[in-house]
Amino acid sequence: MTPADRLRQLRLPAFAAPMFLVSSPELVIASSRAGIVGSFPAPNLRTSAELGEWMRQIRAGLAEPATTPWPTAPWALNLVTHSTSLRLPTDLEQVAEHQPPIVITALGSPKPVIPTVHGYGGLVFADVISEDLARKAADAGVDGLVLVCSGAGGHTGELSPLVFVERVRRFFDGYIALAGAINTGEAMLAAQVLGADFAYLGTAFIPALESHASADYRQMLIDCTARDLMVTRAFTGARASMLVPSMQRMGLDPAEIEFKVAKFNFTGRQNEKVKPWTGIWGAGQGVGRVEQAEPAADIIDRLAREYDAARRRTAELCA
Numbered sequence: 156m157t158p159a160d161r162l163r164q165l166r167l168p169a170f171a172a173p174m175f176l177v178s179s180p181e182l183v184i185a186s187s188r189a190g191i192v193g194s195f196p197a198p199n200l201r202t203s204a205e206l207g208e209w210m211r212q213i214r215a216g217l218a219e220p221a222t223t224p225w226p227t228a229p230w231a232l233n234l235v236t237h238s239t240s241l242r243l244p245t246d247l248e249q250v251a252e253h254q255p256p257i258v259i260t261a262l263g264s265p266k267p268v269i270p271t272v273h274g275y276g277g278l279v280f281a282d283v284i285s286e287d288l289a290r291k292a293a294d295a296g297v298d299g300l301v302l303v304c305s306g307a308g309g310h311t312g313e314l315s316p317l318v319f320v321e322r323v324r325r326f327f328d329g330y331i332a333l334a335g336a337i338n339t340g341e342a343m344l345a346a347q348v349l350g351a352d353f354a355y356l357g358t359a360f361i362p363a364l365e366s367h368a369s370a371d372y373r374q375m376l377i378d379c380t381a382r383d384l385m386v387t388r389a390f391t392g393a394r395a396s397m398l399v400p401s402m403q404r405m406g407l408d409p410a411e412i413e414f415k416v417a418k419f420n421f422t423g424r425q426n427e428k429v430k431p432w433t434g435i436w437g438a439g440q441g442v443g444r445v446e447q448a449e450p451a452a453d454i455i456d457r458l459a460r461e462y463d464a465a466r467r468r469t470a471e472l473c474a
């Protein structure tokens with residue numbers, strides 16, 4: 156079965172989005188087993204060899220036939236294609252060996268990965284924050300686009316989803332995954348109503364027990380709402396949506412750093428003073444819906460119940 160066939164059979168039209176230092180092989184496996192696309196970013200590993208190990212683990216974890224009423228969903232690898240990402244050639248060798256069904260590019264052109272991924276029948280999605288970047292990725296020949304909108308966690312977008320999907324659907328008829336503040340089944344259905352094929356959820360899965368988030372990070376998500384977020388370029392140079400209490404916990408004054416701009420560095424790993432993603436934590440506006448730390452399967456069950464109820468209500472509305 157091709158990745159496209161498998162995407163048609165998802166239990167729910169959703170991706171558990173890749174998250175730096177949060178996604179784990181266990182989270183990918185649990186998400187795909189629960190019927191949505193699981194994913195992780197390559198920079199979670201320090202070397203291409205370690206990346207190969209994670210992919211091997213995921214393939215082994217998903218190799219057994221499903222015992223669920225729905226099929227196991229395909230999984231995705233997220234590759235940073237920014238020019239500062241020197242590891243791309245060796246990461247691509249691992250991709251050719253382990254053949255992730257879907258590769259999602261971010262922070263750069265999808266062009267360098269397309270021949271390898273299409274070569275084994277995989278799908279390429281490009282993560283974009285503007286109509287221009289969406290057009291460039293479409294012209295490069297991607298199969299899908301991830302439209303990152305305002306309210307998204309991590310490196311965030313500025314466009315409203317109400318506008319972004321409509322603009323991109325004018326010139327792109329491939330897959331669209333919509334990202335930004337989606338943490339309910341109702342919002343997932345809304346993404347489809349707008350013209351997207353999938354919802355792309357990050358923040359919803361940080362509290363999953365299989366994630367690599369610390370207990371303090373999970374608790375902060377439970378305690379916070381959207382008003383506790385700040386979008387700033389201070390940490391990585393790109394606009395990132397971060398939790399203000401995590402800054403205060405590190406002794407930083409949010410008012411002082413809000414408008415600072417760091418030199419672009421997508422992980423912030425080289426920055427000695429502030430440590431985005433480890434000490435300063437990211438989240439999107441869906442954070443208010445985080446109520447507890449629980450297995451990914453339970454989060455997906457909750458989303459499935461809400462999605463079904465929303466579909467029933469919508470059917471009544473349309474009747």
Ligand SMILES: Cc1cc2nc3c(=O)[nH]c(=O)nc-3n(C[C@H](O)[C@H](O)[C@H](O)COP(=O)(O)O)c2cc1C
Pocket residue numbers: 172173174175177196233260261282303306307308309310334335336337355356357358359436437438439440441
């Ligand atoms: C803590 C955190 C880390 C993230 N790291 C990455 C990453 O490494 N690569 C990437 O493409 N997107 C990353 N994202 C963005 C997500 O993949 C996704 O686009 C976003 O979380 C969707 O918005 P939501 O959090 O409101 O659901 C990250 C998001 C968060 C919250």
